[in-house]
Amino acid sequence: MNRPTSAARGAIALSVLTALLAFAAPASAGFSPGAKTLGDPIIPQVGNGGYDVKKYEIDLSYDPVTNRFLAGTKTLIVAKATQGLSRFSLDFQRDLAIDGVEVDGADASYSRADAKPKLSSNPEVTQPAKLTIKPPTGLARGSKFSVVVAYHGEPKAIVDADTSFEGWVQACSSPGDCDGSFTVNEPIGAQSWFPANNHPSDKAKLRLATTAPAAYTAIGSGKQVSRVDNGDGTATTTWAENKPMATYLATGTVGRFDVEQGTMTDHTDGTEIPTFTAIDSAGPQQRKDEVATAAMRIPEMVNFLARKFGSYPFETVGLVADWVPAVGYALENQTKPHFSGDEEGPQVDDSTLAHELSHQWMGDSISPANWSTIWFNEGWATFSEVLFDNKVDGAEMTPRKFFKAVYEIKPKYWKIAPAKLDGDPANLFDGVAVYNRPGAMLEGLREIIGNKRFFAFAHDLNDRHGYGNISRGEFVGEAKRASGLHGGKLKRLGRYLRQWLLWQKRPHLTPSDF
Ligand SMILES: [Zn+2]
Structure with a gap:
């Protein structure tokens, strides 16, 4: 069932014929290639247009000793076409060899290439890659289709623009002492171990069945559905996350x-x-x-x-x-x-732990619309951490003191705007721009509108955006709506949020201006 486009003359001839037929009947054709980007302002290399993934079903056959995916490893994707598709792409690194691709049960041709443009000038940084699939016949707009990609080989961890490791990271307590995988996918690590529409805006259900030696624990997202002893020294453990999940939050940890x-x-x-x-x-x-x-x-x-x-x-x-x-x-x-x-x-x-658990609401259930909205995740988690430490564990740093401490940070640290990050993926986890400044902005909002309205706002966000996404514009609209402010004060709140999210310098407005 494998038929790479570059090596199969028959496939090329067929595609020419298909193109001629499409040209002959333009009114009924309406199939075009899906975009190879979702235009993310920070990581335009990931995300693909023309379809919406509904679920992933991943089968891994994994050898933790060699850290390799064996024959039988595959990912099934069920998606809905949002345009007539003549071909479409997935985000998938080239370290793993593809054994075959099927669309709706029929062999499909495919090609692989680095995504464009270059993510970083640092040669150590992993360049994201695309798997482009050409189904035998066009996929009609609105139709559901399934894709199966079978693959094997050694998955390689992704080196991010800030040189940290993510994706399918071999779990070693010290060099050479390894016992499986520690799977952490933020921001793009998912494509190191399964093909995906690897952008937080396309959330989907995910089921993972991992076959590994029975002495190992294979972990997935959501709840464990079954664990079957295969009688050959291996066991297959199946997990299902039934709520929509961004690919960067999936796990396949084995150890x-x-x-x-x-x-x-x-x-x-x-x-x-x-x-x-x-x-x-x-x-x-x-x-x-x-x-x-x-x-x-x-x-x-x-x-x-x-x-x-x-x-x-x-x-x-x-x-x-x-x-x-x-x-x-x-x-x-x-x-x-x-x-x-x-x-x-x-x-x-x-x-x-309080920080990561707060993300289950703020980041996981309500996910950022794109990577320039990561301040939403980390602002709430930073604020939650300060609040929990103070209210429950008696830390001296109150949220008010936290705001003051952040506002005192030296001017040079205010140059990166949280909602812009200079368009640089190396700034994705900047301590001030992504964590402390948005955390302080939220504490300031609490002081401006009061405790009751502030936490009602947090509830509202979960009611209205839970299991989905939020953009900066939506956040600002929700905050203004929840504030109870009117006239000049409401306008000032809009300016406060704009300064804290978009200014490339220390904001002027603080709670004392309200
Ligand atoms: Zn966090």
Whole structure:
């Protein structure tokens, strides 16, 4: 079923014929190639036009010893055409060999190329790639279609513009001591292990079935559906995330873990939520005990946040504490935040756990419309972390003090506007522009409109944008609507938000101007 366009003369001849037929009947044809970009202002190399993904079904056959995907690995994508499509593209790195592509059960030709333009002038940075698929017949606008891509080989971690690692990262506690994968996909890592419309604006359900040696734990997003012993030393574990998910929040982590499962109650609506905690088995016992103690605070944190933002949005909650110091950060993977630990072992600190859990509402359920809206995720998570540390754990830094401290930051740190990031993907995780400044902006908004209206606003955002996306314009509109302000003060609030999100210098307006 594999038929690369570049090598198959028959396919070329057929495409010429198809083009001639299309030319002969322009009124009924209406098929054109989908765009190879969604025009993201920070990462235009990812995202593809002409279709909307409804679900991914990924089957991985994985050998954690060699870190390779074996024969039988494939991804099924069900999508809806939003235009008549003569061909379309997916985001998928070229490290993995493709065994075949089918569209609606029929062999399809394909080609692979680097995405354009160049992401970074640093040669260490991974250039995103495209898989372009030409179905045997055009896909009618509005029709549902399925794509199956079969592949194998060794997935390579992605090196981001800021030189951090993401995607399918081999999980090594020290060089050469590796036990599987630590999967963290923000912003583009998903395309290192499955073909996707890899942009946060195209959210979809995702099911993952991983076949791996039975001694390993294979983790996915959402809830575990089944675990089948294959009788040959391997087991297949299937997970399903039934709520829409951005590809950057998916996980496929495999390793040797101590797993704890239980349930917790969301007291805002009485829902019982299954919990799942996985701690790297190889970690020192003291570190494992400390992580287990931190994980026991998940119910308390989820309830604290649910009172502020609305009921917990997903079917399961938990964490994965791996031992992969080369990664060096935590990520809010949907339903299971991931922690990479440090040289000494797995590690989860309470503040960071509150931060990653707050993302389940702000970032995961309400996802950014594009990568220049990442200030929304990190602003809320920074604010939540400060609030939790102060209100629950008694930290001296109140949200008010936090605002003041941020406003004192030296002028040079205000040059990057949160909602622009100079168009540079290396600024995607800038500490001031993406975390502290938007966090302070939200605290300022709380001081301007008051606690009651502010947290009603947070609830409203979840009611109106949960399981979807939010743009800067939508956020500003919602904030103004929720403010209860009128006339000159409402206009001033608009200016306040614009200054805090768009100015390339320290904003003039602060809560004391209201
Ligand atoms: Zn965060």
